[in-house]
Amino acid sequence: MTELARSRGIGLHTADEVRAAEEPLLAATAPGALMQRAAAGLATVCLRLLGDTYGRRVALLVGTGNNGGDALFAGARLAARGARVSAVLLDAERVHGPALAALRRAGGRVLPAGAAGVEATVTRADLVLDGMLGIGGSGGLRPPAARLAGLAANGAGITVAVDVPSGVDASTGAVEGAAFPAMHTVTFGAVKLGLVVGEGRSLAGQVHLVDIGLELPAATVRQLADPDVAARLEPPSAGDDKYSQGVVGIVAGSSAYPGAGVLCTGAALRTRPGLVRYAGTAADGVRAAWPEAIVTDGRPGDAGRVQAWVVGPGMGTDDAARSVLAEVLATDLPVLVDADALTMLAEQPELVRNRTAGTLLTPHDGEFGRFGAGRGGVGADRVAAARRLAADLGCTVLLKGDATVVADADGTAFVNGTGTPWLATAGTGDVLSGIAGALLATGLPAVEAGAAAAHLHGRAGQLAARRGPLLAGDLVRRLPEAVGRVHGPGPAGLGDSGP
Ligand SMILES: NC(=O)C1=CN([C@@H]2O[C@H](COP(=O)(O)OP(=O)(O)OC[C@H]3O[C@@H](n4cnc5c(N)ncnc54)[C@H](OP(=O)(O)O)[C@@H]3O)[C@@H](O)[C@H]2O)[C@@H](O)CC1
Numbered sequence: 001m002t003e004l005a006r007s008r009g010i011g012l013h014t015a016d017e018v019r020a021a022e023e024p025l026l027a028a029t030a031p032g033a034l035m036q037r038a039a040a041g042l043a044t045v046c047l048r049l050l051g052d053t054y055g056r057r058v059a060l061l062v063g064t065g066n067n068g069g070d071a072l073f074a075g076a077r078l079a080a081r082g083a084r085v086s087a088v089l090l091d092a093e094r095v096h097g098p099a100l101a102a103l104r105r106a107g108g109r110v111l112p113a114g115a116a117g118v119e120a121t122v123t124r125a126d127l128v129l130d131g132m133l134g135i136g137g138s139g140g141l142r143p144p145a146a147r148l149a150g151l152a153a154n155g156a157g158i159t160v161a162v163d164v165p166s167g168v169d170a171s172t173g174a175v176e177g178a179a180f181p182a183m184h185t186v187t188f189g190a191v192k193l194g195l196v197v198g199e200g201r202s203l204a205g206q207v208h209l210v211d212i213g214l215e216l217p218a219a220t221v222r223q224l225a226d227p228d229v230a231a232r233l234e235p236p237s238a239g240d241d242k243y244s245q246g247v248v249g250i251v252a253g254s255s256a257y258p259g260a261g262v263l264c265t266g267a268a269l270r271t272r273p274g275l276v277r278y279a280g281t282a283a284d285g286v287r288a289a290w291p292e293a294i295v296t297d298g299r300p301g302d303a304g305r306v307q308a309w310v311v312g313p314g315m316g317t318d319d320a321a322r323s324v325l326a327e328v329l330a331t332d333l334p335v336l337v338d339a340d341a342l343t344m345l346a347e348q349p350e351l352v353r354n355r356t357a358g359t360l361l362t363p364h365d366g367e368f369g370r371f372g373a374g375r376g377g378v379g380a381d382r383v384a385a386a387r388r389l390a391a392d393l394g395c396t397v398l399l400k401g402d403a404t405v406v407a408d409a410d411g412t413a414f415v416n417g418t419g420t421p422w423l424a425t426a427g428t429g430d431v432l433s434g435i436a437g438a439l440l441a442t443g444l445p446a447v448e449a450g451a452a453a454a455h456l457h458g459r460a461g462q463l464a465a466r467r468g469p470l471l472a473g474d475l476v477r478r479l480p481e482a483v484g485r486v487h488g489p490g491p492a493g494l495g496d497s498g499p
């Protein structure tokens with residue numbers, strides 16, 4: 001097995017996939033055994049978070065399904081360790097009976113959601129466990145559940161979601177109205193896709209996976225970790241020269257606005273310093289900033305041989321820009337299309353439909369909406385949106401966001417896990433394009449190059465944000481450290497310990 005095949009990242013699964021995997025396991029195990037595994041794992045995480053359990057106040061928010069059962073059984077385990085546990089029931093008539101009995105046996109207190117003491121119970125708890133809704137939830141939280149989520153948000157305790165924060169769609173991360181704001185989510189059997197994408201990402205907090213013995217099909221959506229990205233960044237070998245490490249050509253910026261060309265070229269150089277070529281009207285600015293680049297103010301065809309192109313950031317949308325875009329897309333090389341080039345491409349999508357080499361489009365939500373398949377906007381399901389545009393154009397789509405999604409025309413997708421809100425800054429997209437273009441030139445398939453680039457970009461952002469507000473140029477400066485970070489400290493134990 002190759003290094004790349006081994007480093008496939010963490011699988012992310014939908015609620016339907018988890019349900020399908022649960023069925024045979026439920027049939028093959030004793031009744032209630034899976035719930036006991038879930039509750040034991042949940043209680044272990046809560047014990048770790050609480051530290052000393054004796055006398056600590058724990059509030060359970062309990063819904064009508066098995067998610068509530070998990071919370072009650074875990075609460076019984078915490079009560080047995082000396083915690084003062086109170087269960088707030090959304091519906092006292094419909095609650096997991098054996099789990100409620102277990103909590104009562106362990107000395108837990110039970111009160112209905114409408115009782116007078118609920119507000120104090122939830123807001124003064126040291127830990128609030130959200131067992132209102134799991135993968136069986138749908139639509140926005142109903143009012144009693146929404147009220148409890150609000151109390152937990154205003155309380156002082158550690159907030160822990162059981163399987164999924166209530167109100168978050170487990171498969172898409174979408175939220176309609178209120179949701180439980182979790183500092184931690186303890187999830188069972190598989191990491192649900194909705195915990196890492198869309199609004200779900202910030203509501204889930206830190207995700208803890210408890211193994212309950214589920215056997216899932218190979219995931220079609222994955223998240224790369226540092227070692228997975230390292231496996232995609234082949235370091236130069238002894239026999240390499242400046243041409244053999246992958247040469248990227250950059251078409252970005254303009255004479256009036258050279259910044260995008262400078263940032264994009266710099267990011268490519270800092271990712272794969274072997275050789276970067278630049279062709280465009282920001283040539284003077286790029287030459288001054290990056291004497292290491294080979295620069296021409298001519299057309300792409302004048303730049304010399306490259307293995308991949310980046311086209312678009314800050315290049316404008318005039319006739320000259322349109323003709324340059326058409327020239328680059330007519331090559332049989334991988335091309336990354338960003339910013340102004342996306343605006344032009346949305347008017348002429350046929351330019352990419354029949355390309356044989358990889359094409360990586362990197363839209364933000366606004367640019368996404370300009371394409372036919374993107375009309376109506378990205379919507380609540382960001383993975384489905386990226387897949388839709390990729391399938392329509394036969395391309396790879398990197399949809400930027402808090403958790404960037406990269407999807408291929410065949411449905412293979414990655415959700416990025418690194419980054420910081422500080423990345424929402426002018427010019428950071430130009431940097432991402434330079435990184436991804438440099439990786440495309442090394443021969444990585446577009447979906448892999450996009451996923452690895454998003455990860456590196458987020459890591460560079462995290463490193464830069466340690467010093468406060470970041471500028472796009474700070475990302476470029478931090479890229480070598482981000483590359484070093486994903487490779488790890490190495491055998492000698494030297495290197496930056498990271499953020
Ligand atoms: N299966 C297994 O082996 C294992 C499963 N496990 C656990 O089970 C969980 C799945 O359990 P589940 O299927 O019982 O569904 P669950 O998420 O508890 O919710 C269903 C209830 O919610 C209600 N409801 C729905 N929408 C709502 C809304 N918007 N606002 C308010 N209420 C709403 C709905 O009510 P109804 O619509 O019927 O009135 C229904 O009664 C899973 O996430 C994991 O924690 C683990 O123990 C491991 C083993």
Ligand SMILES: [K+]
Nearest residue numbers: 130133162164
């Ligand atoms: K929950």
